[in-house]
Amino acid sequence: MKLLILGVGYSAGFFAREALARGWEVTGTVRTAEKAERLSREGIRTLVFDGFAVSSSLATAIAEAAAVLVSVQPGEAGDPAFQALGPALEAAPALRWIGYLSTIGVYGDHGGAWIDEDTAPRASYRSQLRLQIERDWLALGERSGKAVQIFRLSGIYGPGRNPIVKLRTGTATRLVKPGQVFNRIHVDDISGILMASIAAPRPGAIYNVTDDEPAPPQDVVVHAAALAGLTPPPETPFDPAKLSPMAASFYGENKRVSNALVKREFGYAFRYPTYREALPVLLAGGD
Structure with a gap:
């Protein structure tokens, strides 16, 4: 091929x-x-x-x-x-x-x-x-x-680009907008x-x-911190005035995206159905 x-x-x-x-x-x-x-x-x-x-x-x-x-x-x-x-x-x-x-x-x-x-x-x-x-x-x-x-x-996300890396480099945030999920x-x-x-x-x-579980971004950061033995950043209330226009636009879109079609059509079994399966592997592999 x-x-x-x-x-x-x-x-x-x-x-x-x-x-x-x-x-x-x-x-x-x-x-x-x-x-x-x-x-x-x-x-x-x-x-x-x-x-x-x-x-x-x-x-x-x-x-x-x-x-x-x-x-x-x-x-x-x-x-x-x-x-x-x-x-x-x-x-x-x-x-x-x-x-x-x-x-x-x-x-x-x-x-x-x-x-x-x-x-x-x-x-x-x-x-x-x-x-x-x-x-x-x-x-x-x-x-x-x-x-x-x-x-x-x-x-x-994946090796070198994930919440554990952000926690280690001090770039992770825990921005809380009630009801917000990301895929x-x-x-x-x-x-x-x-x-x-x-x-x-x-x-x-x-x-x-997309994987099986749209989730609040702050929950993913807390889970990653617990796995890595790191302290999560403090919660910050959502305030679009304090964000870049690009970041604010991401938080302005809230949806849960289904992956049923790829499962049904290809019989595809996700290697990492959620971040919970993926983050331990990333941690073991050096993030």
């Missing part, structure tokens, strides 16, 4: 390593030569793609790929990967699966209610761009006959769900990628 990953960041990097462990041939793109060199030392053949110029090596990787994961951050004008590489992807002869990593942020606020993939988005202005990019990729799939899938990710997903389960989709593509599918 030849896999091309457009934008090897945190989540896509874990997926690349899992693919390599399965014996797949993996090519990825990053924006700088320094990062390309670092990833290449891990065995990930990495090319530089600045969002505009398409090298001959990248053109060849597209032509040979059986699966392409798109994990490129949107720009002000949309998805640079779609804009620069869309025609080549449509024409790629071996390509049978395209996955686009989106966000549950497109659903907006639902007052803490449960939602699923059939729920109409209530996107903020910030998320309208993501929705349009999703539509662009799905339309590419319809035109080309290739299986395009959208994966709406919740809050990502989260371990990076290993992102990889697992992507692998399940590649094994059983469904053109035009949209999947929520």
